Amino acid sequence: MTTATNTLAPVGAPDKRLPGDLAIWFFILAEMLAFAVFFSAYAFARARHVEEFNLYQQTLDRNLGALNTVLLITGSWFVVLAVQAAHHDNRPAISRYILLGWLCGAGFLVVKVFEYAAKFGAGISMSTNTFYMFYISLTFFHFMHVILGMVILAILWFQARKDVYGSHDAHGLESGAAYWHMVDLLWIVLFPLVYVMR
Amino acid sequence: MHALKNPAHRAWLILIIATGITWYLGEVSAAGTLAIVSMLAIAFVKGRLVILDFMELREAPRLWRALLEGWLILVSSLILLAYWISLR
Numbered sequence: 245m246t247t248a249t250n251t252l253a254p255v256g257a258p259d260k261r262l263p264g265d266l267a268i269w270f271f272i273l274a275e276m277l278a279f280a281v282f283f284s285a286y287a288f289a290r291a292r293h294v295e296e297f298n299l300y301q302q303t304l305d306r307n308l309g310a311l312n313t314v315l316l317i318t319g320s321w322f323v324v325l326a327v328q329a330a331h332h333d334n335r336p337a338i339s340r341y342i343l344l345g346w347l348c349g350a351g352f353l354v355v356k357v358f359e360y361a362a363k364f365g366a367g368i369s370m371s372t373n374t375f376y377m378f379y380i381s382l383t384f385f386h387f388m389h390v391i392l393g394m395v396i397l398a399i400l401w402f403q404a405r406k407d408v409y410g411s412h413d414a415h416g417l418e419s420g421a422a423y424w425h426m427v428d429l430l431w432i433v434l435f436p437l438v439y440v441m442r
Numbered sequence: 443m444h445a446l447k448n449p450a451h452r453a454w455l456i457l458i459i460a461t462g463i464t465w466y467l468g469e470v471s472a473a474g475t476l477a478i479v480s481m482l483a484i485a486f487v488k489g490r491l492v493i494l495d496f497m498e499l500r501e502a503p504r505l506w507r508a509l510l511e512g513w514l515i516l517v518s519s520l521i522l523l524a525y526w527i528s529l530r
Contacts, residue, residue, distance in 0.1 A: 262502045269506060276510075280517050287524030294528045298473075310465035314458060320496050321454040327498070328450065418498075425496040432457075432488045433517060436481045440468040441525070 263327070264419030272426045275389070279430050282385065283437060286378045293374050298442050300375040308359045309439040312352050313431060316390075319348030320428040323397070323421045326404070330414040338417070339404035342397055345424065349394040356387055379438055386430055393427045396420040453495035460484050478525045482518050489514045 262269065290297040326341035363380075370377045400420045403409065409417045446452045464484055467477060490511065494500040499507045 260501060260503045262506055263498045273509060273513075276513050280513060280520070283517055284520040284524065287521045288527075291524045291528040306465060306468045310461055310468075313461045313464075317454060317457045317461065320492065321450060324450040324496050324498075328448075422497055425492055428496065429489055429492045432492060433485055435461075436464050436485050437521060440464055441478055441481050441521075442471075442473045 264415055264417075264422045268419040268422055272422060275426060276430070279385075279433075282382055283433060286382060286437065289374055289378060296373060297375045300373065300379075301439070301442055304379065304439050305359055305362070306439050308355050309435050312355050313435050315348045315352045315355070316428040316431050319345045319352070320425050322348065323424050326400075327414060327418055327421050330404075330409040330417050331411055333411045335404075335407060335410065338409055339401055342401045342404055346394055346397040346401065349390055349397065349424075352390055353387070353394075356383070356390075382434060382438060386427070386434055389427050389430065393424045396423055449495045449500075453491040457488055457491055460488050475529060478522070478529075482522055486514060486518050 322341045322345035326338050326345065329335075329337035329341060363376075368376050368380075370380050397420065400417055403416060446455070464481055467481060472480075493507070493510045493514070497510070499510060
C-alpha cells in the first residue's frame with residue numbers, strides 16, 4: 245500500500261496523510277456540526293416531551309430503520325473497497341465497488357420511500373406533533389444527503405470508467421468516499437436516537 | 443479468518459453485529475438508564491469504526507482524527523445529558 249510513497253518525503257517522517265482533498269473535510273465538518281445541532285435539538289426537545297416522544301417513537305418501523313443501517317454500512321464498505329482497489333491499481337474493481345455502493349444507497353432510498361409512504365398515508369405530517377416534526381425533518385435532511393452522496397458516487401463511477409483513479413492518484417475518489425462515509429456516520433447516530441432510544 | 447486482516451472487512455462485520463444488537467434492544471423495548479447508555483456506547487463504537495477504518499483517519503494527521511472523534515464525543519455527551527435530564 246505504501247509502494248507509491250513520495251520519495252521526496254523527509255526520511256523518518258511519519259506517514260500521516262489525510263485521504264482526499266482538505267476542502268472536503270471542512271465541508272464534512274460543517275455538515276456534521278449542523279447535524280450535531282439537530283441531534284441535540286431532538287434530544288432536548290424530547291426531555292421536555294418525554295411521554296409524547298416515547299409514545300410516537302413506537303409507531304416507527306424499527307425493522308426498516310435497521311435494514312437501512314445495514315444498507316448504508318454495506319454501501320460504505322463497498323466504497324472503502326473501491327478506494328483500496330485504486331491503491332492497488334485493480335482498475336476493474338474500482339468502478340464495480342462504486343456501483344455496489346451506489347446500489348446500497350438506492351436500496352436505502354427505496355426503503356425510506358416505503359417508510360414515508362406508510363406515515364404520510366396514515367395522515368402524519370410535520371405539523372402532527374413535535375415528535376413527528378423532528379422525525380420527518382431529521383430523516384428527510386439526511387435523505388437529501390444520501391441523494392447527494394449518490395450523485396457524487398455516480399460521478400466517481402464515470403471517472404473510474406475513464407481510468408482516472410489508480411495508485412498514482414486517488415484523491416477525487418477518496419474525497420467522494422469520505423462524504424459517503426459521513427452519510428453513514430450520521431445515520432449510525434440518527435437510527436438509535438430517533439428509532440430506538442427511550 | 444484471512445479476510446479479517448483487512449480492517450474494512452473487520453469493521454463491516456462489527457458494524458453489522460452492533461446494528462443487530464441495537465435492533466434487538468428495540469425489539470425487547472429496552473428503556474431507561476442502562477439501555478440508553480448501552481445504545482449510546484454502541485453508536486459511539488460504530489461511529490469510531492467508520493471514522494478510523496472507513497474514512498481511514500486512523501493514520502491521518504492527529505488534528506483531523508481528533509476533530510471527528512471529538513464530534514462523536516460531543517454529540518454522545520449532549521444526547522446523554524438530555525436523556526439524563528429526562529430521567530430525573
